[in-house]
Amino acid sequence: TQTVSQSDAHVTVFEGDSVELRCNYSYGGSIYLSWYIQHHGHGLQFLLKYYSGNPVVQGVNGFEAEFSKSDSSFHLRKASVHWSDSAVYFCAVREVSSGSWQLIFGSGTQLTVMP
Amino acid sequence: EAAVTQSPRNKVAVTGGKVTLSCNQTNNHNNMYWYRQDTGHGLRLIHYSYGAGSTEKGDIPDGYKASRPSQENFSLILELATPSQTSVYFCASGGDWGGRGAETLYFGSGTRLTVL
Numbered sequence: 276t277q278t279v280s281q282s283d284a285h286v287t288v289f290e291g292d293s294v295e296l297r298c299n300y301s302y303g304g305s306i307y308l309s310w311y312i313q314h315h316g317h318g319l320q321f322l323l324k325y326y327s328g329n330p331v332v333q334g335v336n337g338f339e340a341e342f343s344k345s346d347s348s349f350h351l352r353k354a355s356v357h358w359s360d361s362a363v364y365f366c367a368v369r370e371v372s373s374g375s376w377q378l379i380f381g382s383g384t385q386l387t388v389m390p
Numbered sequence: 391e392a393a394v395t396q397s398p399r400n401k402v403a404v405t406g407g408k409v410t411l412s413c414n415q416t417n418n419h420n421n422m423y424w425y426r427q428d429t430g431h432g433l434r435l436i437h438y439s440y441g442a443g444s445t446e447k448g449d450i451p452d453g454y455k456a457s458r459p460s461q462e463n464f465s466l467i468l469e470l471a472t473p474s475q476t477s478v479y480f481c482a483s484g485g486d487w488g489g490r491g492a493e494t495l496y497f498g499s500g501t502r503l504t505v506l
Binding site: 309311316317318319320321324365377378380381382383 | 394419430432433435438448449480482494495496497498499500
């Protein structure tokens with residue numbers, strides 16, 4: 276069974292701080308990983324994705340994520356957060372080799388950026 | 391920019407009534423999805439479609455039907471609505487990224503359904 280785990284339900288930081296939101300997955304096939312952001316009252320928006328190549332991928336608004344096969348992780352990072360980054364962040368995984376088109380979403384991490 | 395439009399934005403229904411949630415996409419994407427979002431459960435896949443005329447069951451299809459009459463439109467139908475179906479529903483479309491099954495999803499703004 277494919278699973279994706281976001282261990283932190285809530286993360287609170289101050290504006291200008293760096294932040295890391297954690298994502299771990301549990302299967303070993305060829306996988307596709309992505310992060311989405313959801314602002315309150317809105318649908319999810321794509322941030323970034325990884326399939327192969329450089330394990331550090333850049334996304335919009337200064338976000339980046341690093342894939343680690345040894346740790347089964349795909350953590351999202353930002354060097355200096357802004358109040359507008361307050362939102363819920365979802366990690367999503369698809370096992371490419373399975374032939375399934377289903378993205379499995381984590382339960383989300385609520386990021387709150389304090390002024 | 392890809393566009394996915396859901397209607398209605400809010401819906402109040404009575405138990406046992408029929409509810410239809412509509413979704414329209416202008417991206418010419420083959421794949422479309424219906425999710426529900428509940429506190430503590432994240433996003434759960436209800437039904438999806440690979441193209442016009444196709445519908446597939448997701449993880450939680452019981453109590454729901456789907457219809458994909460065209461490339462652009464994908465509906466979610468609750469024939470006999472129950473209070474347990476009170477939730478926020480999201481539609482999404484996606485196209486294959488590079489032919490490797492690694493698509494980006496574009497989501498609508500959601501429909502808040504309350505079943506009394």
